Amino acid sequence: MFTPPHLNYALLAPILIILAGALIGVGVEAFVRKSQRATVQLWVALITVVAALIELLTVRNQRSTLVAIDSFTFDGATVFMQATILVLAFFALLLISDRGNFVAQASAIPGSEDERTADSDGKTQTEVFPLTLFAISGMMLFPAATDLITLFVALEILSLPLYLMAGLSRRRRLLSQEAALKYFLLGAYSSAFFLFGGAFLYGYSGTLTLNGIAAAISASAGNDIFLLLGIVFLMVGLLFKIGAVPFHSWTPDVYQGAPTPITGFMAACTKVAAVGAMLRIFYVALSADLIEWRPIVTVISIITMLVGAIAAMTQRDVKRTLAFSSIAHAGFLLIGIVALNQSGLKATLFYLVAYGFATLGAFTVVTLVRDSAGEVTDMNRWVGLGKKSPLIAGAFCLFLLSFGGIPLTSGFIAKFSIFTAAYEGGNTTIVVFGVLTSAIALFFYLRVIVLLFFTEPKSDAVSVSIPSLKVSCVLAASVIVTILLGVYPSILLNTAQSFATFLR
Amino acid sequence: MDISNYIYLSAILFVIGAIGVVVRRNAIVVFMCVELMLNAANLAFVTFSRIHGNLGGQIASFFTMVVAACEVVVGLAIIVTMYRSRRSASVDDASLLKR
Numbered sequence: 383m384f385t386p387p388h389l390n391y392a393l394l395a396p397i398l399i400i401l402a403g404a405l406i407g408v409g410v411e412a413f414v415r416k417s418q419r420a421t422v423q424l425w426v427a428l429i430t431v432v433a434a435l436i437e438l439l440t441v442r443n444q445r446s447t448l449v450a451i452d453s454f455t456f457d458g459a460t461v462f463m464q465a466t467i468l469v470l471a472f473f474a475l476l477l478i479s480d481r482g483n484f485v486a487q488a489s490a491i492p493g494s495e496d497e498r499t500a501d502s503d504g505k506t507q508t509e510v511f512p513l514t515l516f517a518i519s520g521m522m523l524f525p526a527a528t529d530l531i532t533l534f535v536a537l538e539i540l541s542l543p544l545y546l547m548a549g550l551s552r553r554r555r556l557l558s559q560e561a562a563l564k565y566f567l568l569g570a571y572s573s574a575f576f577l578f579g580g581a582f583l584y585g586y587s588g589t590l591t592l593n594g595i596a597a598a599i600s601a602s603a604g605n606d607i608f609l610l611l612g613i614v615f616l617m618v619g620l621l622f623k624i625g626a627v628p629f630h631s632w633t634p635d636v637y638q639g640a641p642t643p644i645t646g647f648m649a650a651c652t653k654v655a656a657v658g659a660m661l662r663i664f665y666v667a668l669s670a671d672l673i674e675w676r677p678i679v680t681v682i683s684i685i686t687m688l689v690g691a692i693a694a695m696t697q698r699d700v701k702r703t704l705a706f707s708s709i710a711h712a713g714f715l716l717i718g719i720v721a722l723n724q725s726g727l728k729a730t731l732f733y734l735v736a737y738g739f740a741t742l743g744a745f746t747v748v749t750l751v752r753d754s755a756g757e758v759t760d761m762n763r764w765v766g767l768g769k770k771s772p773l774i775a776g777a778f779c780l781f782l783l784s785f786g787g788i789p790l791t792s793g794f795i796a797k798f799s800i801f802t803a804a805y806e807g808g809n810t811t812i813v814v815f816g817v818l819t820s821a822i823a824l825f826f827y828l829r830v831i832v833l834l835f836f837t838e839p840k841s842d843a844v845s846v847s848i849p850s851l852k853v854s855c856v857l858a859a860s861v862i863v864t865i866l867l868g869v870y871p872s873i874l875l876n877t878a879q880s881f882a883t884f885l886r
Numbered sequence: 887m888d889i890s891n892y893i894y895l896s897a898i899l900f901v902i903g904a905i906g907v908v909v910r911r912n913a914i915v916v917f918m919c920v921e922l923m924l925n926a927a928n929l930a931f932v933t934f935s936r937i938h939g940n941l942g943g944q945i946a947s948f949f950t951m952v953v954a955a956c957e958v959v960v961g962l963a964i965i966v967t968m969y970r971s972r973r974s975a976s977v978d979d980a981s982l983l984k985r
Binding site: 489491492538559560563575588 | 893896900904907916917920923926927928930931933934935937938940943945946950953956957960961963964965967970971972977980981982983
């Protein structure tokens with residue numbers, strides 16, 4: 383006898399709206415005239431994201447663990463993370479729509495006649511918009527999913543479009559394709575680990591839901607070897623997605639090779655989704671099992687912070703530097719997972735917003751620094767940029783200071799609250815290492831600022847292009863959020879406080 | 887036959903796949919090794935489903951098959967594009983990005 387499941391469509395609506403928008407985008411790509419596609423696609427994508435956000439805000443106070451049987455939980459943390467992803471994605475879409483970042487025809491061979499024809503016609507393909515929307519839907523599902531199948535499917539929905547998008551750069555196409563290949567092969571490798579871990583957790587507990595696994599762990603109902611294998615393999619998959627050491631080696635290559643707007647989108651939104659899912663898995667399913675995983679995650683967190691901060695110093699490419707900085711931040715975010723208390727959850731949520739906007743802003747600046755051949759990402763050619771264009775360089779410095787955790791920027795409050803949470807959780811070692819690495823990283827960020835502002839510019843044809851209206855919006859939003867959260871953090875901290883709950 | 891043998895088989899397949907990804911050089915072969923790992927996970931799911939006597943694992947294996955098919959579509963697209971622009975599917979040749 384088959385009984386159809388009861389689905390709560392109102393709470394699923396934000397994701398369904400995004401998926402509908404993505405399908406409309408595919409239709410637009412097929413039926414709208416080439417000359418109008420870019421505009422139509424952008425409007426479809428923006429309206430979709432705004433509609434999903436409005437729908438999410440209207441149902442923000444509802445709570446249910448039974449949205450789709452027990453595969454999807456709509457709780458405070460879900461609302462907060464989905465809203466964060468949507469807002470960041472809105473600005474990322476504005477950045478993506480800026481002209482000249484994407485290849486006209488991805489299937490044309492680099493350097494061929496086809497490519498030149500497609501390029502000179504000016505009829506750029508715009509499949510990047512529906513791909514972005516598909517990725518957003520996966521990102522929204524990932525932190526809300528509460529069973530292993532849904533988690534795996536969400537992981538793939540968010541990853542597959544990103545693999546493709548990494549290969550769509552207009553300039554340096556070989557690098558971009560190589561980034562896509564590396565991202566794809568390593569990503570598929572890690573998701574196989576994730577799935578295998580899931581299979582062993584199922585073998586341990588006999589259930590696919592996180593609640594069932596938690597119940598099995600507190601009753602110690604199964605074979606402990608299965609549990610250990612399950613946790614370790616599952617962690618490999620998740621740590622890969624957030625870019626933690628020793629699974630970080632893809633990050634610098636992919637961040638460097640992918641088109642810069644995609645890098646910004648990926649760095650900000652994927653981190654929110656993956657950290658969200660990791661928080662839910664550890665807080666809901668594995669919290670009863672403190673001994674097995676907390677020391678492992680603590681060590682990984684410390685190594686990640688150190689490697690990120692130290693390797694960032696040795697880089698000469700701006701995008702690679704930002705990639706290592708994002709690795710260091712993955713380490714800081716892991717502190718919130720180790721804390722395993724309500725203030726750890728609150729701090730991590732706040733951290734994700736602060737980090738997301740600063741990262742998006744930093745990559746926006748990278749899209750603006752150009753010479754005749756496209757973006758310039760060599761740090762040596764950024765020397766003295768502050769004298770040519772103080773506003774843009776100033777914004778970049780602000781984001782770096784926020785990464786470093788200087789007071790009056792959002793990064794300071796984020797780091798402070800995450801350290802406090804870990805201290806309350808009784809984990810002082812990780813706090814000591816966190817503060818130490820912050821100091822190391824700060825030294826490096828200050829060096830870049832000196833390079834930008836207090837060094838004579840070389841007579842070189844690097845210029846900062848005038849940002850279009852859309853790009854100015856992204857930059858302004860990032861600057862405002864970074865400063866506002868640094869000066870009046872209570873606005874968001876209170877919201878995060880009231881939404882920082884996982885329903886079990 | 888003892889049902890735990892299927893778990894051992896699945897672990898062996900997974901390890902073969904995991905080692906293959908690391909040592910093989912052709913992107914297509916690397917990708918086949920990943921698929922082998924996914925299928926190893928499938929076998930584990932189905933075996934555990936049999937051990938526990940519920941259907942969850944079997945359902946999971948269906949989802950895995952669909953997802954693996956999607957992954958093939960995206961993966962081959964990327965590998966073919968790469969091959970067309972370089973005339974090589976070796977992952978060693980993909981080394982333009984700085985280490």
